[in-house]
Amino acid sequence: MITTNVRTPSEVAPTRLSALATLPVFMILTGKRAVIAGGTAAAAWKAELLAAAGADVAIHATDPSEDMVLLVARGAAAGSLSLHAAPWCAADLDGAAIAICDAESDEEAAAFAAAARAAGIPVNVIDKPAFCTFQFGSIINRSPVVVGVSTDGAAPILGQAIRRRIETLLPAALADWARLAAGVRSRVMDRFAPGRPRRAFWEAFAERAFREAAPETVDDLLGAGASDDTRGKVTLVGAGPGDSGLLTLNAVRALQASDVILFDDLVSDDVLELARREAKRICVGKRGARASCKQEDITALMISLARSGRNVVRLKCGDPMVFGRAGEEIDAVRAAGLEVSVVPGITTASAMASAFQTSLTHRDHAQVVSFATGHSRDGVLPPGLDIQAIVGEGRTGVFYMGARTADAIVARAIAGGLDPTTPAVVIASVSRPEERRWAGPVAALPATIAAWGTDAPIALAIGTVFANAETGALTLADPAPARRAAVRA
Known part of the structure; x- marks a missing residue:
């Protein structure tokens, strides 16, 4: 029997905001004067942009391009555009809110930047970042929703690619x-x-x-919303196997709407980074053979927080409905008269199948797939677990939390008639950078786990579907095989 120390839920500080290359600021220009020096096509685009934001744009250009002439003739969507066929001078910047220059030389750029600084106004010299006090980014316009993307001038094409991808997520409506x-x-x-x-x-x-x-x-x-009910709600959210890229959109939305997040030890920092920054994070770690929080303490805390009006997310690795004790928590929340919902996640078995690029129900090998727990409350293989019903001809068996009972699983399977050469796989830290994989005969499986140790979360599976499993296969989560450690028996 395995005994463990008891932990108590502990609040975790959110990750410190990383260094910013630039500060994103949204400037209100309605009714304010803007100055543009230069008549090029690039200057015309900046003039149109400033006018669209409501600025009265004064353009100084002795030889304006066709683009600039057409823009001024067409007029602005908001604000105004006026073209002055004369070079700029320092006095033109007096009282302006913003200044843009498309300089032909570094000397002109330096002079314009110096004049703008003397006038105390932000300045941008097109394609000359050394003279700028701010940069333009790529813009997604769903005004009054406006999204800006900046690469600090290092990679404008990358910024445009990011903009295109964001645009696909934001409906025009x-x-x-x-x-x-x-x-x-x-x-x-x-x-x-x-x-x-x-x-x-x-x-x-x-x-x-x-x-x-x-x-x-x-x-x-x-x-x-006319009700005076100020109670919060509880959402059980599947964090997936580890890689934040495997979260569902609904999971991200739940994290972004949370007030408090009760998360397990194995939830990755990358997943927590997607949560609302103001949300309180409380670790309620539960791991086999380690000090863990009592389930009743976790449930009581969850209910107490929801009753106080908090939107509580109970964040669990994998899918909360697969070996996640979700049933107990759902029953308790309902009994307390609180709203509860569930957001499914990618379970370990699915992530394992993707990592090995193996169908768990390949029609030539398996008509049944079973998910089984590898240990009971006492930390041993459940005595009543029918291994023969889980593995064997036409079956694929996946064992969660089976690292410490792998010897017993394999011994019981072989004693029940399973061929010792039946293919098997082991995966540790699935979908994470430190992921490790092994494939080989089931008889050699316990030795592999013994060599790896049991610090990392480990899952194992047995079945002929793994006959051609390649430990170096790419995963859906991360197509970088160099980051994976793999062994084949």
């Missing part, structure tokens, strides 16, 4: 929703108390904004 939000903001402030009631409205609002076209009103949402 988001602009209509943002305008609708501005129109109902005062009503929301009056109708809903600060804290959970008000946040619940905006969360429901945001969910609809990504699913459908904006309606004329949101009276249905305004009416739905």
Whole structure:
């Protein structure tokens, strides 16, 4: 029997904000004067951009390009554009809010930058970062939602590629929703108390904004929150096997909407980084043969936080509904009269199959796949576990938390008639940078785990589907085989 020390839930400070190459700032230019020196096509784009933000743009160019002439003739979407057929001078910058120059030489760039600094205004010299006090980034325009992407001038093409990818995630209707939000903001402030009631409205609002076209009103949402119930809710979220790239969109949304996150030891820092920065993080570590928090303490804390009005995320590795004790927690939350929901995650067996590029139910080998726990509450192989029903002809058996009972699993399987040469695989820290894989005959499996040790989370599987498993196969999570350690017996 394995005895463990008892831990108590402990709050963990969020990761410190990493160094920023530049500070993203959104400048209000409506009704303010902007100066542009130069008449090139690049200067025309900057003039159009500033005018679209509401600025009155004065362009100084003795020989404006066709692009600039056409822009001024067409007019601005907002603000105004005026073309002055004369070179710029320092006096032109007086009272301006922002200054842009497309300089023909470093000497002109230096002079313009010096004049702007003397006037106390931000300056950008196109394609000459040494003379700039700010940089333009790539822009995603769903105004009044505006997203800026900067690479600090190092890789503009990369910034544009990032912009294109973000644009695919932001529906065009988001602009209509943002305008609708501005129109109902005062009503929301009056109708809903600060804290959970008000946040619940905006969360429901945001969910609809990504699913459908904006309606004329949101009276249905305004009416739905009329209750004085200030209780929070609990969401069980699957963190997947480790790689943050394997989180579902719903999991990310839940983390972003959380007030408190109760997370297990094996949840990676990369996953926690996707959470709302203001969310409180509390480690409620549970690992086999190690000091762990009592389940009743975790459940009590979860319910207490939700009753106080918090949006609680119970973050579990893999899928919470597979060996995650989710049933106990769901029953307890329901019994407390609180709302509970579940966001599934990628379970270890699925990540393992992807890592070995092996179908667990290949029709030529297996018609049944079974997931089994490798240990009981006492830390030993459950006495009643029918190994013969899990492994054998036409079956694939996956054992979770089986590192310390691998000897017993294999011995019981072979004693029940399993061929000792049956293919088997072992994977440690699946989908993580330190992932290790092994494939070989089942009889050699315990020795492999003994050589690796049991500090890392380990899963093992047995079945003829693994006959051609390659330990060097690429994973869906990370196509970099150099980061993986692999052994083949």
